[in-house]
Amino acid sequence: MKIAIASDHAGFKLKTMLSNYLNGQGHQVIDFGTHSEDPVDYPDFIHPAAAAVARGECDRGIMLGGSGNGEAMTANRHRGVRCALCWNEEAARLGRAHNDANAIAMGEWMVTGDLAKKLVDIWLATPFEGGRHLARLRKMDDDTLTG
Secondary structure, three states: OEEEEEEOHHHHHHHHHHHHHHHHOOOEEEEOOOOOOOOOOOHHHHHHHHHHHHOOOOOEEEEEEOOOHHHHHHHOOOOOOOEEEOOOHHHHHHHHHOOOOOEEEEEOOOOOHHHHHHHHHHHHHOOOOOOHHHHHHHHHOOHHHHO
């Protein structure tokens, strides 16, 4: 699978660890930065990664920061990106099963490295259930509902 990954300085260590982990599993990881712990603004890195997912250049995206909140909000501004903020296993599972999340956001301050790997594994392995959830996904992109 081709996976976009991006972080700010607060998520840099987690990004590096997850990139190595996913590469070791045979995934193709495209790193959109940042490339150090020097202070940066997360939208500068999250927007390009989310855009690659939205355009279909990457199958999935992983967005990382201190909490993951701003990263999820930024990614979700891209039409067609459904980024789930995940701090626990159930959120990762439901993000895929109910929302067909093609991106995940996590915070280095919120999850350990081992938990982050577990969340990514759950998110990658969980299928979208479809059914009643499909109508809700269509409503997410329905411009007539947003005014």
